[in-house]
Amino acid sequence: MDILSKIKEKAKANRCRIVLPEGGDARIIKASRSIVDQSIADITIIGGLEALKKEFSDMADRVDIMDPDSDDRIGAYIDDFYEMRKHKGVTRDDAKKLLLENSVYIAAMMARRGEADGFVAGASYTTRNVARAAIQCIGVDKEMGVVSGAFIMALPDKKFGDDGIFIFADCAIVPDPNARQLSSIAISAADLLKCLLSIEPRLAMLSYSTKGSGAGDSVDKVREATESVKALRPDILIDGEFQVDAAIDPGVCGIKAPDSPLKGRANILIFPNLDSGNIACKLTQRLAGAKAIGPVLQGLKKPASDLSRGCDSEDVVNTVSVIAAMA
Incomplete structure (x- = not known):
């Protein structure tokens, strides 16, 4: 059994929920279908409701779709983020704007609240954006001290x-x-x-x-x-x-x-x-023709990973497998 097969088998055994906040990206949609088909993890995908309902019409009961503009869960994430960051001068309006315009923060808040076991982002978000959301929302493991x-x-x-x-x-x-x-x-x-x-x-x-x-x-x-x-x-x-x-x-x-x-x-x-x-x-x-999986963000309180913006759908599947195996 090769490395990816071993990681996927561990992920399947863990049966975790992983959030993918870039639901408008074709690579993420294709990867999500593969992840669900292989039973690697349960998926929450964030994006436009109607477009994603159409994409996943044949597996509607197997994929959790979240539209930031209409989902009832968003208000709680905004409130929690505001409470976390108000000491830094963040207002509730600031928190609302940030989360509604940057779904990677919604993914990170879901992980923080225990509604997901981790998240994977970076197909369109920069490493800086992904890491900042993870650090601010999930937090740094005090024992490690560095992400x-x-x-x-x-x-x-x-x-x-x-x-x-x-x-x-x-x-x-x-x-x-x-x-x-x-x-x-x-x-x-x-x-x-x-x-x-x-x-x-x-x-x-x-x-x-x-x-x-x-x-x-x-x-x-x-x-x-x-x-x-x-x-x-x-x-x-x-x-x-x-x-x-x-x-x-x-x-x-x-x-x-x-x-x-x-x-x-x-x-x-x-x-x-x-x-x-x-x-x-x-x-x-x-x-050397190596397969590169990650970058996995080390030193966080919960698993999360960035993606290369040059990734393909297979890279997304592999990275989700790693995060689910870590959870």
């Missing part, structure tokens, strides 16, 4: 990672994490891999240096983050700092870092900044 974006990467070449599986982080949220943030990103990624696939995490903290071959502030940051993870979570196998070839190739690791417990078999790659993480993810996807 980050992780991609599950499935490579056709099975000799790398764990049968071709990697997690890349952070590829979406924190532009230049400090050592504390980097250690939290690493811990979140380790927990994500174990939760989703029951695979023991093997983390490499990446740099332009391998075990002292280079020097600089960035190298020092990665070393400090590595030691922090070791102290906070001694159960996690982690090493660094590493150039990526030493992290994933046993032959190169044997030359550059022969004493490393990773032995060139990392299945989680933690990048020193957002530039490197985002570039690496897209290069691996385009040049």
Whole structure:
């Protein structure tokens, strides 16, 4: 059974409700039909009532359609958001305008209130909009302290990672994490891999240096983050700092870092900044033919995920499967 099949089976067993707030997008509609047909999750889709009723006329009893302009549930979400944010100067009119014009906030409020187990958005919303809604409505896990974006990467070449599986982080949220943030990103990624696939995490903290071959502030940051993870979570196998070839190739690791417990078999790659993480993810996807799922938003109180605006319907199905499996 491949990775996606395993994740989908876990999602089906959880039988969660996931909100898709971009119901006007053809990719979301197509994905919703597939999700329901495969029984991956129960779906609430947000958009124009008449258009969506027509799209789902053959499965009306299996899809929850919410039109922000007419649904009776919206008032409670507006009231709750106002109460949450009034200390920031938000008025009820502000809250109403924000939610009615940005359905991703409705999705996030449903998750906050326990009416849904998570949400997936980003086909049209930017990562910034999706992350802001998640942080403001769902909230940050105090233990983690930072929200980050992780991609599950499935490579056709099975000799790398764990049968071709990697997690890349952070590829979406924190532009230049400090050592504390980097250690939290690493811990979140380790927990994500174990939760989703029951695979023991093997983390490499990446740099332009391998075990002292280079020097600089960035190298020092990665070393400090590595030691922090070791102290906070001694159960996690982690090493660094590493150039990526030493992290994933046993032959190169044997030359550059022969004493490393990773032995060139990392299945989680933690990048020193957002530039490197985002570039690496897209290069691996385009040049190596990898399937990239996410970015899953780590460090929240409930599961949520962004999407690439270049996603297709299959990407949406896969990402919903991950969020449902996490719930």
